[in-house]
Amino acid sequence: MNSGTVPDDEQPTSLQAYFKPQISPDDIEQVFRLKQAQPLLQAFTALFHGGSDGVLVRLLVLQELASDTQATSLSRADINTKLGYLDPDSLETVLARLRSHHLLAWDAAQGVYRITPMARNILAALDALLALGQEEDDAEMGFLLSQVAGSQAVGGVSVEQLQHLLGRMVDLTEEFRDAIASGSEFRLRTAQQKWHTACDWVDKGSQIIQQITTDPDADAATHRAAQAIGRAQSALLNMQGMFSRALNQIERQRVHLGQSGLSTTDIKTWLMQHEDLAGIASSTVALPVTPMFITPSEMIDVAEAELFADKNNRADDVLPTGENAHVTHSEAAAIPVELDAWLTRLTSFASASDATSAVHDTLLPATFAIASYRASLLPLLGDESEAALQGGTATMARLPLEFAPQDDMVKLKDPHVAAISIATLTPKSDTETQNDR
Numbered sequence: 001m002n003s004g005t006v007p008d009d010e011q012p013t014s015l016q017a018y019f020k021p022q023i024s025p026d027d028i029e030q031v032f033r034l035k036q037a038q039p040l041l042q043a044f045t046a047l048f049h050g051g052s053d054g055v056l057v058r059l060l061v062l063q064e065l066a067s068d069t070q071a072t073s074l075s076r077a078d079i080n081t082k083l084g085y086l087d088p089d090s091l092e093t094v095l096a097r098l099r100s101h102h103l104l105a106w107d108a109a110q111g112v113y114r115i116t117p118m119a120r121n122i123l124a125a126l127d128a129l130l131a132l133g134q135e136e137d138d139a140e141m142g143f144l145l146s147q148v149a150g151s152q153a154v155g156g157v158s159v160e161q162l163q164h165l166l167g168r169m170v171d172l173t174e175e176f177r178d179a180i181a182s183g184s185e186f187r188l189r190t191a192q193q194k195w196h197t198a199c200d201w202v203d204k205g206s207q208i209i210q211q212i213t214t215d216p217d218a219d220a221a222t223h224r225a226a227q228a229i230g231r232a233q234s235a236l237l238n239m240q241g242m243f244s245r246a247l248n249q250i251e252r253q254r255v256h257l258g259q260s261g262l263s264t265t266d267i268k269t270w271l272m273q274h275e276d277l278a279g280i281a282s283s284t285v286a287l288p289v290t291p292m293f294i295t296p297s298e299m300i301d302v303a304e305a306e307l308f309a310d311k312n313n314r315a316d317d318v319l320p321t322g323e324n325a326h327v328t329h330s331e332a333a334a335i336p337v338e339l340d341a342w343l344t345r346l347t348s349f350a351s352a353s354d355a356t357s358a359v360h361d362t363l364l365p366a367t368f369a370i371a372s373y374r375a376s377l378l379p380l381l382g383d384e385s386e387a388a389l390q391g392g393t394a395t396m397a398r399l400p401l402e403f404a405p406q407d408d409m410v411k412l413k414d415p416h417v418a419a420i421s422i423a424t425l426t427p428k429s430d431t432e433t434q435n436d437r
Contacts, residue, residue, distance in 0.1 A: 039102065043118055046101035057086070059126070061094045062103060066115045066123055073112035141168055141201040149208050157212060162225035165205075169232035172198050176239055180246045185265055186272075188250070192243050195236070202233045209233070244379040245386075251376070339392045342374050343399075350401050350427050359403075359423040360412060368416045378403045378423070400428040 015025050025031045034041065047062070048055050064082055065074060074082075083091055095113075098104040103119040129143055144165045151157035172194070179191035212218060212226040254263050274280060349362060359378065363371045380386050380397045387397035405423040412420060 040118065040122075043101050043103055043122060046097055046103060047122070057090065058094055058097065061086075061091070062098060062115075062119060063123060065104070065113070066120060073107065073110070073114050075112050079113065141165070141172075141198060141205075144168055145201055145205045145208075148205070152208055152211060157218075157222065159219075159221045159225050162212075162222065162229060166225060166229050166232055169198075169229065169236060173232065173235050173239070176236075176243075180239075180242050183246075183250070185247070185250045186268070188243065188246055192247075195239060195243065198236055202236060205229075206233065241379055241383050241385075244376075248376050336392065338370060338373060339377075339396075342377065343392060343396055346396065346399055346401060349425065350399055356424050356426045358410075359405075359425055360410070360417070360420045362425055363420070364412070364414055364417060366416070371417055371420075375420075378405075378425075402426045402428055 015031075019025055047058050061083060065079065068074065068082070071078070079091070079095070080088075095104065098119075099106050099113075102116055103122075105114040105116050107114060128146060144161075148157055148161050148165055151161055176191050176195055179187045182188070209226050209229050213223060213230070215222075218226075254265060257263070257267075271277060345362070349357070359375070363374050366374065377393065377396060380393055381399060381401050381403040383397045386394055388394070403423065403425060405421060408422045409419045410422050412418065
């Protein structure tokens, strides 16, 4: 049933009615730009106004008609054949809407339809967005970067496109910082996966941003936006150390259940894989819990009996005989000892070698636990924030060594470690050390 009323956001009104009385819309630059694009905006309105089913059918019709690249025009008979699965009346309504908003051009002399250039531009933009939406782009930067790359290729990148990309990078940086501050291992690992995806897009976009910054024909606003994107890229890439420290801290605080090898993280992961947690206990609890109720009077009687019974038994109590106190010997914690040994080993390597060495040559020989502990400290090398602190890890961060990890792994003939990630340790020269300072 239709009451005949129009929603408030669709009431016909003037543009001035949306602004304050003393403000003229024509004085706002963005309003002027949008007014210039009115034909394009009206075309989008023709496609997307109304219910989702109607929008889907309009896009379907326009895509089907535009997909025939062999013919420059289509007769009504051709359209009926191509879209024979649609209701004729519904098809006629859609064609009339597309024709009235200049997405289809009607040639009355020849009696044929033609796809307008504006319609092809809209379909191309939608196809690019839909294609990138189907890829594994957790960072949601693919479409924004493709727009910048495409505009740069034809020599027309705009400041607005760069600002959209910059805004997404800033949002991601804040999201990653919030995940690190949360202390949640699951949120951290999810954010780290998204961070890896974002870094992939950063690598793909670095060359484009460099071209923009070195373009002599670009205006000052474009240069500033490109430089801001470069700084945002650096901020994203520098978060690797923050993720490593946060995960190492969680690893040190992880609680293991006895000697089973299971941790609280393993149990939480297993529980998260079950949608119905209550169903897990369905076969475990055979009988429901029966509540027991007691009145205050009965509670007083029981408490009084217990009080007098304890009082009467105290007279017969005999003091226990004395026993020698157990003597315990405190031992130094294993972790500081291993840290000191690891620092000594790295310091000797930094002073005695001037060539790049594989990390596994430095980590091994050692047991798997000690090798894992040593490897977890390597990302601290060169970390400025850690180097400013005090303690063993700060001393390690100040060592003149450069740690370069890779994604691949190498197999080893070691009794404790079967394979390890490929990485290198390179001593820094005196010039590089002074520059870092």
